[in-house]
Amino acid sequence: MTKKDLTDCSARIKPYIHRTPVLTSTLLNEISKASIYFKCENFQRMGAFKMRGAANAILQLSKEQQSKGVVTHSSGNFAQALSLAAKSLGVKAYIVMPSTAPEVKKEAVRGYGGEIIECIPTLEEREKAAEVIQKEKGAFFLHPSNDLDVILGQGTAALELLEDLPDLEYIFTPIGGGGLVSGTALATHYFGNDCKIIGGEPFEVDDAYRSLQSGAIETNTTANTIADGLKTQLGDINFPIIQKHVSEIIRVEEQEIISTMKLIWERMKIIIEPSSAVAFAALLREKQRFENKKIGIILSGGNVDLAKLPF
Amino acid sequence: MTKKDLTDCSARIKPYIHRTPVLTSTLLNEISKASIYFKCENFQRMGAFKMRGAANAILQLSKEQQSKGVVTHSSGNFAQALSLAAKSLGVKAYIVMPSTAPEVKKEAVRGYGGEIIECIPTLEEREKAAEVIQKEKGAFFLHPSNDLDVILGQGTAALELLEDLPDLEYIFTPIGGGGLVSGTALATHYFGNDCKIIGGEPFEVDDAYRSLQSGAIETNTTANTIADGLKTQLGDINFPIIQKHVSEIIRVEEQEIISTMKLIWERMKIIIEPSSAVAFAALLREKQRFENKKIGIILSGGNVDLAKLPF
Numbered sequence: 001m002t003k004k005d006l007t008d009c010s011a012r013i014k015p016y017i018h019r020t021p022v023l024t025s026t027l028l029n030e031i032s033k034a035s036i037y038f039k040c041e042n043f044q045r046m047g048a049f050k051m052r053g054a055a056n057a058i059l060q061l062s063k064e065q066q067s068k069g070v071v072t073h074s075s076g077n078f079a080q081a082l083s084l085a086a087k088s089l090g091v092k093a094y095i096v097m098p099s100t101a102p103e104v105k106k107e108a109v110r111g112y113g114g115e116i117i118e119c120i121p122t123l124e125e126r127e128k129a130a131e132v133i134q135k136e137k138g139a140f141f142l143h144p145s146n147d148l149d150v151i152l153g154q155g156t157a158a159l160e161l162l163e164d165l166p167d168l169e170y171i172f173t174p175i176g177g178g179g180l181v182s183g184t185a186l187a188t189h190y191f192g193n194d195c196k197i198i199g200g201e202p203f204e205v206d207d208a209y210r211s212l213q214s215g216a217i218e219t220n221t222t223a224n225t226i227a228d229g230l231k232t233q234l235g236d237i238n239f240p241i242i243q244k245h246v247s248e249i250i251r252v253e254e255q256e257i258i259s260t261m262k263l264i265w266e267r268m269k270i271i272i273e274p275s276s277a278v279a280f281a282a283l284l285r286e287k288q289r290f291e292n293k294k295i296g297i298i299l300s301g302g303n304v305d306l307a308k309l310p311f
Numbered sequence: 312m313t314k315k316d317l318t319d320c321s322a323r324i325k326p327y328i329h330r331t332p333v334l335t336s337t338l339l340n341e342i343s344k345a346s347i348y349f350k351c352e353n354f355q356r357m358g359a360f361k362m363r364g365a366a367n368a369i370l371q372l373s374k375e376q377q378s379k380g381v382v383t384h385s386s387g388n389f390a391q392a393l394s395l396a397a398k399s400l401g402v403k404a405y406i407v408m409p410s411t412a413p414e415v416k417k418e419a420v421r422g423y424g425g426e427i428i429e430c431i432p433t434l435e436e437r438e439k440a441a442e443v444i445q446k447e448k449g450a451f452f453l454h455p456s457n458d459l460d461v462i463l464g465q466g467t468a469a470l471e472l473l474e475d476l477p478d479l480e481y482i483f484t485p486i487g488g489g490g491l492v493s494g495t496a497l498a499t500h501y502f503g504n505d506c507k508i509i510g511g512e513p514f515e516v517d518d519a520y521r522s523l524q525s526g527a528i529e530t531n532t533t534a535n536t537i538a539d540g541l542k543t544q545l546g547d548i549n550f551p552i553i554q555k556h557v558s559e560i561i562r563v564e565e566q567e568i569i570s571t572m573k574l575i576w577e578r579m580k581i582i583i584e585p586s587s588a589v590a591f592a593a594l595l596r597e598k599q600r601f602e603n604k605k606i607g608i609i610l611s612g613g614n615v616d617l618a619k620l621p622f
Contacts, residue, residue: 021332042580262617269353269613271580302580306573311617 001152003190009056009152010159016055016088020044020157022164027267032283033291037168039161042272042302046112048229049157049180049300050081050144056153057142058085066091068138073119073126075101076229077301078144083114094139096129104305145177146235155183161296162191171296172279175199175208175249176230178238180300185245195296199242199249200282202227202257208234208242209249226310227257229275229301250282257281258310264299274310276300312463314501320367320463321470327366327399331355331468333475333607338578343594344602348479350472353583353613357423359540360468360491360611361392361455367464368453369396377402379449384430384437386412387540388612389455394425405450407440415616456488457546466494472607473502482607483590486510486519486560487541489549491611496556506607510553510560511593513538513568519545519553520560537621538568540586540612561593568592569621575610585621587611 020040028036041049058070069092072082079095086093095114097106098121109116119129133139143150157180158171171188173181185197201209204225210218217239223231234242252260261277264270276299283290283297331351339347352360369381380403383393390406397404406425408417409432420427430440444450454461468491469482482499484492496508512520515536521529528550534542545553563571572588575581587610594601594608 047580265582265617269358269582271576271582306576306620306622309617309620 001148001186005152006155006159006187006190010156012059013052013055013153013156016045016085017051018044019160022161023268023270025268028263032287034283034287035294037161037165037294037296038268039157039296039298040270041157042270042276042299044301046077046080046084047301047303048077048081049154049298050077051085052156053147053150053153053179053183054078054081054085054142055088057147057149058082058089058091060149061140065140068140069094070142071096071130071133071137071139072142072144073097073130074144075105076144077303079105079109079114080112080303082142083109083112087113092139094133094137096126096133098126102305143235145179145232146237148237151179151183151186151238151241153183154180155187157298158184158187158296159191161298162188162195165294165296167193167294168195168296169293170196170198170290171298172198172200172283173298174227174230174275174278174300175201176275177232178208178234178242180298181246182238182241184298185241189245196247197245198282199246200278200280201249201251202230202278203251203253205231206251209251211239212243212246212249225257226254227275227278229273230278250286252278252281252285256285260284262311271302271304272299273301273304276302312459312497316463317466317470317498317501321467323370324363324366324464324467327356327396328362329355330471333472334579334581336579339574343598345594345598346605347591348472348476348605348607349579350468350607350609351581352468353581353587353610355612357388357391357395358612358614359388359392360465360609361388362396363467364458364461364464364490364494365389365392365396365453366399368458368460369393369400369402371460372451376451379451380405381453382407382441382444382448382450383453383455384408384441385455386416387455388614390416390420390425391423391614393453394420394423398424403450405444405448407437407444409437413616454546456490456543457548458490459548462490462494462497462549462552464494465491466498468609469495469498469607470502472609473499473506476605476607478504478605479506479607480604481507481509481601482609483509483511483594484609485538485541485586485589485611486512487586488543489519489545489553491609492557493549493552495609496552500556507558508556509593510557511589511591512560512562513541513589514562514564516542517562520562522550523554523557523560536568537565538586538589540584541589561597563589563592563596567596571595573622582613582615583610584612584615587613
């Protein structure tokens, strides 16, 4: 992927996304002893950066492909993002969701115009259901994170951040499936000024951390994390980008995720989801190493069930 | 008070406050069928507009007065605001609080450097304790809302909003003690372009509504509202300004306050306190009257106890 791929992508999706604000907090700067710039993708359309990748991926399809619709399997933000991006573009979206997915998430997908296909909650059944839709409807399958067009779209958040602040020394993002961190890494490779990328990952689902260590894609056997957006498996398209362009991954405990989330809610008065807190939690965990640095943090999303808060 | 009083006040307090952002939401515009501009005082220093009035009131004291400190009785945002404004100016702040005030609020005041004097939780005892401090320490008493310098300070939020959006047709604020609404009304009188001021008030504490009806200051016999910032009694300095410059007061039910607060949290991903939701709740209650209008809403603050949410 080239520099031009990123600027083209950014121009392409512009009508379908918000250019999100960058916020600062004197108090959080004091706590971290650094200058922190929060890129607020929690204010993105449908509440998360996933809108960027979903819009780009659909826009890269031919008119013929678009006419038959798109399909994904997701119970998280990508399900909503693909539904809303598809709706904005007049494209049909089929969303395979486990029957056990919370009703609030199903409602959100329906609200954005997505058609839900329920399946038994195993990865095999999800993939099988998505394949059926591809065959029956001719719909194009889009993966939530392991897809070059999705990755490019996610990278536009960092592109905007670096347009605003070209001299950032570090950018932190959470790592789940790897779409955001690898898009961020590519954008920073082309548009940053010797800026390093650091990923935050929960100890509970540290497949990316272990993959970087071993040099091969590792899997998670459990997923006991509150950061529900980060349970996704690292992909084979993301992984080489991460190997090449991500400096390091810092892992965080569940309690650190919760306390960082609460800190941002209470002090910045903005709502972020647990996954979003992981990047700043990673910085706080090793803050002495980042004193006086100029740091971007991508707050990835703000979709939380207010009835089920961890505090 | 003159136009110049307001511009002077705005210049005076500028180093001690944030110029807060104005946010919009496509979805909330769709729901209200109007163009809504939210002035985010929840992002103000210490989390509420009260910082503005507190800073102005202290700055208007003589050096001699400042050297002896300031005193107020409040268990709410003004206690924190006076503490932080005083600290920023090197002035001592004595805060009389009822012994029953939540520990989280006492901690916040202490965190901002205020010295707490606890008293029996009745208005008489609060006033008595404040008088003792005035006599013993020579501290200057500042009322949270019924004070011209405080009112002027609170008016600077609307002044900024009208600088950004000179052609607003309405500005809605919540009404508690009346400091914010009367400051807003004065600023809008001088800087608005035929812009009307509407207050939102809970039915449970509708002293301002009833006072406008009767022409005399009415009191609340109960205060069973979730909007804890709006329980304060309307004052004799605010009331004439409200009579002259506020077009109307719309009352809202408790359930409307809660659902509006939730709507703003979920859709705008920002944290506002219940009192802040009252202004937008008032608009939503009578939204058919405001279709296609250009409306400013002052989101007054964002200090909530996350452990005690109403949803």
